[in-house]
Amino acid sequence: MEQEPLLMIPGPVPVPQRVRAAMTRQAINHRGPEFGAAYADCVRTLKALFGTENDLYIISGSGSAGMEAGVANFARDKSIVSLVNGKFGDRFAKIGQRYGMVTVLESEWGTPLDLAALERELEAGAEIVTMVHNETSAGIKNPAPEVGKLARKYDALFIMDGITSIGGDDVRMDEWGVDVAVVGSQKCLAAPAGLAAIAVGERAWDRISDKRPFYLDMAAYRKSGKGTPMETPYTPAVPLFLALCEACKMIEEEGVGARIARHRRMADAVRAAAKGWGVDLFPKLDAYHAYSNTVTAMRIPGVLTDKDLRGTVKKFGIEIAGGQDHLKGKIFRIGTMGGVGAQEILATLAAVQFALKTSNFAAGDGVEAAAGVLLG
Numbered sequence: 001m002e003q004e005p006l007l008m009i010p011g012p013v014p015v016p017q018r019v020r021a022a023m024t025r026q027a028i029n030h031r032g033p034e035f036g037a038a039y040a041d042c043v044r045t046l047k048a049l050f051g052t053e054n055d056l057y058i059i060s061g062s063g064s065a066g067m068e069a070g071v072a073n074f075a076r077d078k079s080i081v082s083l084v085n086g087k088f089g090d091r092f093a094k095i096g097q098r099y100g101m102v103t104v105l106e107s108e109w110g111t112p113l114d115l116a117a118l119e120r121e122l123e124a125g126a127e128i129v130t131m132v133h134n135e136t137s138a139g140i141k142n143p144a145p146e147v148g149k150l151a152r153k154y155d156a157l158f159i160m161d162g163i164t165s166i167g168g169d170d171v172r173m174d175e176w177g178v179d180v181a182v183v184g185s186q187k188c189l190a191a192p193a194g195l196a197a198i199a200v201g202e203r204a205w206d207r208i209s210d211k212r213p214f215y216l217d218m219a220a221y222r223k224s225g226k227g228t229p230m231e232t233p234y235t236p237a238v239p240l241f242l243a244l245c246e247a248c249k250m251i252e253e254e255g256v257g258a259r260i261a262r263h264r265r266m267a268d269a270v271r272a273a274a275k276g277w278g279v280d281l282f283p284k285l286d287a288y289h290a291y292s293n294t295v296t297a298m299r300i301p302g303v304l305t306d307k308d309l310r311g312t313v314k315k316f317g318i319e320i321a322g323g324q325d326h327l328k329g330k331i332f333r334i335g336t337m338g339g340v341g342a343q344e345i346l347a348t349l350a351a352v353q354f355a356l357k358t359s360n361f362a363a364g365d366g367v368e369a370a371a372g373v374l375l376g
């Protein structure tokens with residue numbers, strides 16, 4: 001029997017059958033009550049995942065569209081400090097450069113951000129901070145509460161990419177002082193790719209630019225979102241909305257706390273496997289940074305190549321991710337996002353262990369270590 005490949009990459013993630021089925025319905029009017037109710041339902045669930053009571057809107061576009069919406073509406077012509085310790089932090093800086101004046105504070109990918117340097121920039125008058133909460137390219141979780149505190153202290157806006165933390169890890173937008181936060185549909189929410197959600201706080205609304213983009217104009221989203229039924233300014237990707245709505249129902253059924261705990265346990269299991277194998281975790285941490293709870297980045301041992309590793313794993317119908325840009329060939333990443341659980345993780349880890357051993361790396365029993373964690 002031909003099996004579907006198992007995607008254990010950090011997004012897109014496998015989409016449950018219920019969610020896929022929701023996409024195949026006959027078209028509905030996006031200005032009607034049914035669409036409005038679906039939109040409102042998604043917003044309610046997403047607000048809980050963002051940890052916010054702020055306004056929240058759904059954009060037809062991938063996560064990067066949400067990042068760009070945040071910068072283009074709220075950071076236009078402003079002085080921006082971009083914190084970078086991986087590929088997506090770098091993307092945020094590049095988006096910033098299209099709209100404002102960016103100072104990049106870059107640390108080596110997978111190493112801690114420099115909070116002292118951030119404070120110096122804020123003291124010198126920076127108006128905006130951009131940061132990726134969970135840096136997917138390096139498997140490191142960045143210090144959102146500390147950055148939020150600093151941004152508030154100097155009256156700057158904090159725009160946060162929560163694309164691979166929201167829905168899989170604890171995020172408290174309001175408590176942490178995040179002014180704009182973004183998530184993408186194809187990561188921890190386990191919905192199809194193509195939607196982003198953006199939450200906007202009062203301080204950001206007060207400073208919204210007069211020179212806004214047309215399609216991603218957040219003031220237009222706000223206006224359309226106020227009515228009954230709730231609407232979007234232009235025709236949204238209706239099938240994706242319906243799928244996201246079903247994914248949100250599944251999240252409600254599981255419970256937000258249980259979902260975050262499950263993501264933690266899965267990442268713990270992968271880290272336990274790495275330890276069991278004798279494979280190094282990639283990130284270098286300090287007291288403010290942590291290992292990601294949704295994607296684990298590990299160094300590829302010197303005796304084998306990326307192809308030996310991922311090529312062998314793929315023979316079992318399982319896809320894991322390599323490194324991006326200069327980390328190509330140096331690291332591999334296992335995503336543990338969305339609806340996956342013990343079955344998928346054990347299969348993936350067994351395949352990786354086999355690949356390590358058959359390529360002459362003297363791996364210990366990581367699968368057994370992970371199994372212990374999964375059983376709790």
Ligand SMILES: *Cc1c(COP(=O)(O)O)cnc(C)c1O
Nearest residue numbers: 062063064088134136163164184
């Ligand atoms: C996946 C991802 C994005 C957005 O990517 P898209 O391909 O535009 O959906 C942005 N930031 C992070 C941290 C991501 O993991």
